[in-house]
Amino acid sequence: MTGTRAVEQWTVAPLERFVTEAGARLTLLMTPAGQVLAQHGFARAVDVMSAAALGAAIVSSTGELARMLAERDFTALNHQGVKHGIFLSGFESPRGRLLALVVYGPDSSVGLVSLFFEELVRDLVATCPPPAPKKPVLAADFERELNESLASLFGR
Amino acid sequence: MADDLQSKIEQLMSDPRSLVFLEVGETLRVRGELEAAVRITRKGLDHFPDHADGHDLYARILVDAGSADQAEEEWNVVLALDPRHVGARKGLAFLCYRRGELDAALDHLELALAADPHDRSVVEALRTVRNAADQAMQDASVRGGALPAAMVFAGLEGADAGLLLVDSRGTVLGGGLKSADQQPVGVEVAAYLAGVSQEAERTARLLDLGEWNWIVAETAEANMFLTQPTAGTLLLMSRDRSIPSGRLAILAGKATAAARQWLEAQAP
Amino acid sequence: MTAGKFQRALENITRVRGVRGAMLVAGEDGLIVAESLMEGVKGKAVAALAASLANRFRRVAEASATGYLQFLHLQAFEGVILTVPADSGVLVVALAEPKVNVGLVRLEMLRAAEALAG
Numbered sequence: 001m002t003g004t005r006a007v008e009q010w011t012v013a014p015l016e017r018f019v020t021e022a023g024a025r026l027t028l029l030m031t032p033a034g035q036v037l038a039q040h041g042f043a044r045a046v047d048v049m050s051a052a053a054l055g056a057a058i059v060s061s062t063g064e065l066a067r068m069l070a071e072r073d074f075t076a077l078n079h080q081g082v083k084h085g086i087f088l089s090g091f092e093s094p095r096g097r098l099l100a101l102v103v104y105g106p107d108s109s110v111g112l113v114s115l116f117f118e119e120l121v122r123d124l125v126a127t128c129p130p131p132a133p134k135k136p137v138l139a140a141d142f143e144r145e146l147n148e149s150l151a152s153l154f155g156r
Numbered sequence: 157m158a159d160d161l162q163s164k165i166e167q168l169m170s171d172p173r174s175l176v177f178l179e180v181g182e183t184l185r186v187r188g189e190l191e192a193a194v195r196i197t198r199k200g201l202d203h204f205p206d207h208a209d210g211h212d213l214y215a216r217i218l219v220d221a222g223s224a225d226q227a228e229e230e231w232n233v234v235l236a237l238d239p240r241h242v243g244a245r246k247g248l249a250f251l252c253y254r255r256g257e258l259d260a261a262l263d264h265l266e267l268a269l270a271a272d273p274h275d276r277s278v279v280e281a282l283r284t285v286r287n288a289a290d291q292a293m294q295d296a297s298v299r300g301g302a303l304p305a306a307m308v309f310a311g312l313e314g315a316d317a318g319l320l321l322v323d324s325r326g327t328v329l330g331g332g333l334k335s336a337d338q339q340p341v342g343v344e345v346a347a348y349l350a351g352v353s354q355e356a357e358r359t360a361r362l363l364d365l366g367e368w369n370w371i372v373a374e375t376a377e378a379n380m381f382l383t384q385p386t387a388g389t390l391l392l393m394s395r396d397r398s399i400p401s402g403r404l405a406i407l408a409g410k411a412t413a414a415a416r417q418w419l420e421a422q423a424p
Numbered sequence: 425m426t427a428g429k430f431q432r433a434l435e436n437i438t439r440v441r442g443v444r445g446a447m448l449v450a451g452e453d454g455l456i457v458a459e460s461l462m463e464g465v466k467g468k469a470v471a472a473l474a475a476s477l478a479n480r481f482r483r484v485a486e487a488s489a490t491g492y493l494q495f496l497h498l499q500a501f502e503g504v505i506l507t508v509p510a511d512s513g514v515l516v517v518a519l520a521e522p523k524v525n526v527g528l529v530r531l532e533m534l535r536a537a538e539a540l541a542g
Binding site for chain 2: 483
């Protein structure tokens with residue numbers, strides 16, 4: 001059993017390689033709206049949802065700062081704590097813009113995470129299937145898909 | 157402390173879904189009130205079935221209560237939730253050590269050290285288990301007639317104080333290392349050497365430098381030479397700064413030859 | 425030390441024949457502070473990996489109670505990585521051909537590290 005769970009299965013192999021090489025403790029791949037595609041290392045659904053929401057909000061806030069500075073975008077953000085660091089970055093994929101939130105410990109560094117993140121992005125872009133055609137979202141479908149996503153992310 | 161526990165229990169009673177069950181359970185465990193600790197922890201886990209720290213606490217209570225098999229199951233649950241959980245690795249290592257499964261204990265402790273290199277208790281536990289493993293291996297070698305691990309570098313200068321032969325998992329195979337004040341440090345150093353070797357291999361590979369040959373390190377009080385006598389083994393030679401690095405490489409060559417000879421003799 | 429002095433210190437290192445690149449790296453983060461690299465050298469990777477290797481060997485030095493790390497030399501078939509920790513957690517890192525005169529490079533790296541402290 002691995003610690004990686006995904007709603008979108010094409011993300012699993014690149015994510016597992018990244019987690020191993022970068023020494024990441026926790027990783028989330030999500031859309032800018034906070035919808036999670038895959039996660040590694042999280043034990044509880046509530047933690048995944050909280051982290052996704054917070055990560056998406058941080059990226060949205062820094063995006064506004066970037067616009068104020070007439071920057072196109074900020075690519076990556078890093079915070080370093082005593083025992084852990086977080087790395088948050090956006091990237092373009094055939095599925096549109098995606099975000100990655102990475103938490104690493106003292107056995108890694110932002111340099112290593114950033115280095116292998118570039119490889120992760122290349123791998124994800126290479127393995128990403130073309131987007132499915134959009135269909136109208138019904139409330140019942142939304143709830144069912146949310147439950148299925150949670151089940152995928154937690155192996156139930 | 158009694159007041160503090162009481163207030164936490166009251167907090168838990170007023171909000172059964174609070175994570176304070178972890179503190180209450182741990183306090184009760186430490187106080188030896190195991191039945192109460194079990195009740196509180198199991199109730200907490202009913203609300204938080206996927207809480208790795210909760211299962212870790214429950215496992216520790218079970219060990220205290222003498223239920224090693226159940227504790228092992230709980231720690232496996234922890235690892236399914238969080239494969240890098242240091243507490244679970246330590247707990248399983250302890251159970252393996254108690255059963256005499258030293259290799260398995262070492263595996264768990266090395267994974268714990270990889271997850272948290274700063275945890276001193278893991279380093280101490282590694283030292284204990286490795287000493288036991290070395291002793292067991294020496295006993296077996298002497299019985300089997302092979303050259304004991306301590307004699308791998310017999311006849312070479314610094315054989316038991318400045319020459320260390322280690323496998324890729326960081327287990328001492330032979331030799332020894334002592335600090336300037338003659339304290340044995342080989343076990344601890346061996347644990348970190350495995351990480352150095354892995355990083356050296358990765359660095360050389362990702363930077364297209366081919367295979368790595370050796371590492372020389374100068375510290376404030378020593379010069380060190382690290383090489384790979386065979387695939388899967390590492391040799392560290394450490395001397396005080398009076399021995400220049402160049403000479404160290406020559407001395408290490410002799411030690412490498414001795415290590416290869418000994419390793420070949422160990423092969424089945 | 426100013427950016428100009430950083431570059432001069434690095435250029436003294438890269439002037440040694442066989443050196444393909446030199447950089448100052450933030451030791452904890454593995455990020456480049458300053459660089460002087462030949463075309464084709466993967467600076468970001470060198471910085472991150474050299475810092476990680478130095479940090480791992482630093483733990484060996486601590487465990488063996490032999491004091492702080494002063495110089496690290498990784499020799500591989502097709503190149504070498506040399507690292508000298510300077511003050512404030514910065515590393516001086518050089519990437520070179522396998523037969524480079526390590527003594528000369530080491531000397532320039534130690535000078536660079538001293539200049540950083542000054």
